[in-house]
Amino acid sequence: MKINRKLYVSLALLGGVTLVWIVMTIGLVLLTLAPQQRVVVSELLMPRLILVVLTWVFGLGLMAATLRWLIQRYSTAPALLLEQTRTLLASPKALPMNHQGTKETKELADVVYQLAFQRDQLRDEVSTQVALASQGVQQEKDRLAALMAELTQSVVVCNLDGRILLYNNRARLQFKAMSQSPSLAGGAELVGIGRSIYAVFDRALVAHALDSIQQRLLRGAANPSAQFVTSTAAGQLLKVQMAPVRTSNTDDANNVLNGFVLMLENVTRAFDEENRRDQTLHGLTQGCRASLAGMRSALATLEASEMTGEPRTRQRQVLHDEMASMSRRITDLDKEAMHGLKTRWPMEDMLGTDVLLVTQHRIEKYCQRDVSLEILDDSIWLRVDSYSLIQALVYLAARLVDEFDVKFLRLRLLSEDGIAKLDLIWTGQVMSTETVMTWEMDSMQMGAESSPLSVRDVVERHSGELSFGRERVRHEAFYRFALPQVSVQDQPDAASLLHSDSRPEYYDFDLFQTSDQTSALDDRPLSELIYTVFDTETTGLNPSEGDEIIQIGATRCVNGRLLRQESFEQLVNPGRIIPAATITIHGITQEMVSGKPPITAVLPAFHTFVTDTVLVAHNAAFDMKFLQMQEKATGLKFDNPVLDTLLLSAVVHPAQESHRLEEIAGRFNITVLGRHTALGDAFVTAEVWLRLIPLLQAMGIHTLRQAREAAQKTYYARLKY
Structure with a gap:
């Protein structure tokens, strides 16, 4: 487009100049003639004026051909050579440039290629020497990877921003089990390098545990740790042990936290067993x-x-x-069993909200009654034996349902004078004090299930109190568990441990080097951002006229690395016939999408997968239009920042005539596999994007804001769908 504009502008100028020259020449000739001669000349020229115009047009055509040749030879060829040289600098291996230009530029291209080839040889020699020198380090890394792979416990390592920088395969399977849509994303929306652990755990819960560890470090503890039990969105009960990662290059290494290790155990099944x-x-x-x-x-x-x-x-x-x-x-056996039942499950810090959520789930499952929650203070922490406390609450609810046919139950949590008050509230028949006392002292029994423990035993285990009360105005009664609260340290101290509001090949220790992320995302360097590169396959090219998505594929780029194992791929039932003309392009048939979930079921999982990342796509306006068309049906808005490799390729290589994905990949020597499959195109686009970043930086485009502004100035930014 830039070459054509030059040609058209130059040709217009030349045409105007020659036309003025011809008119002026004719005018000067006429001025030198007598009036009668002018009349004669005019009579002779006017019928033949078309010949003059044709001669002018023919001359203009010759000038256009000459201009085009000159521009291509002396303007376009050097510009292409400059772009090819920059591409060569960004490529890991030098390839012949196949430059088409003047003799001098061809010789220059050969010299540049020879220099790049020598550079590659020197790189290989240096890499060989480094590999020999770092064999011991690599062996240690291999041993770490093998150890992590063989561990039967889920391990996740995070920096202080909560970004995951290492996890093992067991953790990957654990997160898949906790996913709300395991058949779609397979847990990939929860775990991944650079992804925030706060997609699973409440930020306050992690901050509380970190604060506890920090206080123990300050008191001189050698190996402090913290543990807590929490519930997940999928209703799982998770036991977490946290250990600190400490800085090793400071004089006060024992007290400086650099990150934390989480060891996860899903105790839902153990609870039932x-x-x-x-x-x-x-x-x-x-x-x-x-x-x-x-x-x-x-x-x-x-x-x-x-x-x-x-x-x-x-x-x-x-x-x-x-x-x-x-x-x-x-x-004796009964006494030992009673003691074991009272002490088997350790007292652990647990967010009061999590206690209520798990209890709600279990009462609804056992009693077949809806249970509402009333959490008046969601910052309450309890030190509880979650197993026995939840069992006592379920037992009391079951007796209310079985003996009094209670229809409505509510759980309430509040705090008064440092005491947490957990209430089981119901509406219905009022019980006598004698009945209340009997239920407290009886062994807990729910249908065929029974326990030698009583509710009173559970309360004593927690050093708490149990009372019965009535709210006469609302015609309600309640059991109240008064439990000691955990003494939480000052909240600012906990918050100061978290640097931001952010969030095997299963590791990236470079993420330990956290930076201040309080600045706006637009002002962050491109090299520091986390990207989700995605592509869609569709039934056609007109989203506004009823075409639908039939496949979504996505992968992630973190710290300049393409993480192929952290990907998202899903066929989608479009709810309409796939045109035969498009099947020849993407190869997706009606049979392949039959029985697959609709887009309204797929997009929530994909939305979670792309959380806290920058979206990257080739011709992103097309893909984003399909996502925007689903906002009303799903209630989801993809408001992530978006970068387009089509536009940014035009920024980096303005002299190139084509910016198709295959052409760009060819310029970067990227092997194209799985073209016109969503995930295959996402992988190619991701590799293209990683090659574009250093070229953009060389042009002075360093931040997300600068990249987006530069992209909007290109010709292709006018495309609309």
Whole structure:
């Protein structure tokens, strides 16, 4: 486009100049003639004026051809050579430039290629020497990767911004189990290099644990750690142990946090298994007691028999001794079991909100009643045995439903004078104080399930108090658990540990080097941003006329690296016939999308996958239009910053005639695989984008704002869909 503009402007100027010259020449000739001669000349020229115009047009055509040749040879060729040289500098390997220009520029291109080739040889030699020198380091990295892969526990390492910089495959599977849409994103929307851990954990919860570790470090603890239990959005119960990562290059290394390690354990299944084990043990105890009762009955029968004398006395004594021995064993076993039940689950810090969420889920599942939540203070922390406390709440709810047919239940959490008050509220029949006391002291039993613990045992385990109250105005009654709150350190101290509001090939330790991210995203350097590069395949090219998405593919770029294993790929049922003309392009048939989820089910998972990232696409206006067309149906708005490799290629290579994805990939020596598949095109676009970044920086375009402004000045930015 730039070459054509030059040609057209130059040709217009020359045409105007020659036209003025011809008119002036004719005018001067006429001025030198007598009036009669002018009339004669005019009569001769006017019928032949078309010949003059044709001669002028022919001359203009010759000038255009000459100008085009001159521009291509002396203007375009050097510009192309400059772009090819910059591309060569950004490429990892030099390829022949195949330059078409003057003899001098061809020779210059050959010299540039020879220099680049020598550069590559020197790089290879340096890389070989570095590889030899770093074999020991690489062995350590390989051992770390092998160890992480073999660990049966999920491990995630984060910097102080909460960005994930290492995780193992076990953690990847763990997050998949916690995902709300595991069949779509497979947990990739929750875990990934550079992704925020706060997509899973509440920021205040992590800050509280970090603050606890920091306080212990200041008191001189050698290996402080913190642990907590939380619930996930998918209803899972997660036990987390946190350990600090400390700086090793300061004089005060023991007290400077650089990040943290999270060891995750999903205790949802263990919770249920422990409950079943309790039922088995309690059933065994009750069964043995029943057997004892039978033995006593047999003894009574024996005493009533006709056996007399010494044999009768001996037989009776044996039965008495056996029963007494068995009774003692059962009593001891019962006491040990009771003690184990009271102390087996450790007291752990847990956000009060999480306690209510898990309890709500379990009451609704067991009692088949809707439970509403009333959280008057969502900053309350409790030190609880979550297993027994939740079991007690479910037990009380079950008795209310079974014996009084209560229809409406509510859980409320508030704080008064440093005491957390957790209320189980219901509307319905008022109970007597005697009934309340009986329920507190009875062993907890829900249908066929039972426990030797009572609600009173659970309350004592927590050093709390249990009370019963009524709210006569609202015709409600409630059980109130008064529990000690965890003494949280001053909130500013916890917040100061988090630098920002941000959020095997499963690691990137360079992310430990966090920067101040309080500035606007537009002013962040391109090299520091996290990108989601995506592409869509569609039924056609007209989103406003009913065409729909049939496939979405995306991958992520972090710290200048393409993370192929952190990808998103999903076929979509468009709800309409796929035209045969488009099938020849993308190869997606009607049978392939049959039974696949609609776009309204896919976009929520994709929206989570792209959270806190910059979107990158080739001809992004096309793909973004399809996403925007779904905003009303899904309620989701993709308001991420967007960069377009089509526009930015035009910024970097303005002299190139084509900016198609294949052409750009060819210029960068990028192998194109899976063209016209969403994920395949996303991978190619991601590699193109990583090559464009240093070229943009060389032009003085360093920030996201500068890149977006430069892109909007290109000719292709006028394209609309």
